[in-house]
Amino acid sequence: MSETAPIRFFLGSNSPQGFVSRFDQLDYGDPQWHTFYIKGGPGCGKSSFMKRLATVFENRCPLMEQIPCSSDPDSLDAVIFPEWKVSIADATAPHALEPKYPGLSESILSFGDFLDPLKIKPYGETIRLISQTTSKNYSQAIDCLAAAKSFLNDSHRIALSSLNPQKLNAYAKHFSYKNFPKKPGRGKEKVRFLSAINAEGIVSLASTVRSLCQDICFISDDWGAASSLFLSALRSHALENGQDVITCYCPLSPHTKIDHLILPELGLAFLTENRFHDLSGLIDQPTLISQRHIHAKRFLDLDSLRRHKKRLSFNQKAAAQMIAQAVYLLSENKELHDQLEQIYLSAMDFSMMDDVLESVVAQMIDFKIAREGSSLL
Structure with missing residues (x-):
């Protein structure tokens, strides 16, 4: 294995069907696994917390997987620690998660507890407007991706016939x-x-x-x-x-x-x-x-494909244009989401985050000791 870059995959994606989540893959299907679910609104520090936890274990978990947010790859949606049989994830929409076996296989970290709701009340109208606009933009973006898929499916069928x-x-x-x-x-x-x-x-x-x-x-x-x-x-x-x-x-x-x-x-x-x-x-x-x-x-059969050359070329260009329009709408949503994060960020009290981080690290160590029956250095 090379050490040129961290192991990073997406576990979700915008698609013609809307957001598709594969966060069911967080525990590798292992019943001994434990997952921490973070709850909290935008700007509540979910990604920053996961980055800090990843830094703590970067030398003790060579197989660590970082899961970037599919809408904003600079943020994290999850981190998987295979050697420790632990995952931590943003459990809010669009990849909302709820515990199946609370305490046994999952724990909830509620970052909303550090939010002062009185500080965001003055921004109520702005928050609602942003939410409505992003919802409308996202629906249109998904329609564009569906149109792109339709064009590419036509090319796919032509290629299959050849x-x-x-x-x-x-x-x-x-x-x-x-x-x-x-x-x-x-x-x-x-x-x-x-x-x-x-x-x-x-x-x-x-x-x-x-x-x-x-x-x-x-x-x-x-x-x-x-x-x-x-x-x-x-x-x-x-x-x-x-x-x-x-x-x-x-x-x-x-x-x-x-x-x-x-x-x-x-x-x-x-x-x-x-x-x-x-x-x-x-x-x-x-x-x-x-x-x-x-x-x-x-x-x-290249001769068969050549007979459809103009149609295949049209499909490629049309699909690219539809994807470009979807990207434009998603970029508008990214700007709006950044505004929303700033509102919530100003209402957060991060003074307890060090204690939460220390608690999660201690629990990860305790889980491994309990599972393996030995102390860790």
Whole structure:
């Protein structure tokens, strides 16, 4: 594993269906896990608190995952501490979380307790107006993403009609046989997003791949049809061979279309490359042991695609314009949200945050001692 950058993934994304949350992945499906849920409004210090906690454990948790906010990657929505079997997350909308087993598996940190409501009363009209405007903007942004998906789906269908599935599946099987060593049992899967659509555009956390892998296979696919099927086949073969995988879905098709696949134990990643996935920061990196490139055209009937050239080009441009309009609306919301944070920030008393941090750190240590039956240095 490289140490060039922290491990960062999104666990949610704006999509044509609205906000899609995969915060069900916080505990790795382990019943011994404990998750801290932070409750509190904007500007209540949730992200800053998680950053401080991450700093405390950065040298004691090499596998730590930082989960940036998909709407504002400079903020954190969660931090996962695998070695400690602990997570901490912003449990407010749009990824609202409630304890299933209070005290046993989850604890609530209520940062709203440090807010003086009398100090925000004078801003009532402004707060309500911001809330109404952001709601309207978000609804329009989602409509734009739905329109973009419609255009891309049309291109996807055209590409599928030109695809040779037998050739693709045979290649995936051969590739897996050569590169995925057989291990006992079935592999485990984590679901993540490596990119998200927000006020900055289509934001990629591709540097995470450099942290986990030194062998990257770029799959060049303008239409995303062959790459998704190829990655789906690789995923199945890897899991059957006992290899753990991190499956990264497309924000526009967050439940069905795989954009990227990572096999951390093998230090191997498969990344879809096209105009909607800027991977320029990874290509030809000297820190990588090897790079491979697979072109989707090897599985496609190019003559068939050429007959749809104008339509495919139109779909690409129209989808890009719809995404750009969604980004514009989301950028307006980001500015409004920043104003809202400033209002709440001025009403917060952060003097008790050090005590809360100390308490969470102590609990994490106690949980590990109770679980492992030994003291920690």
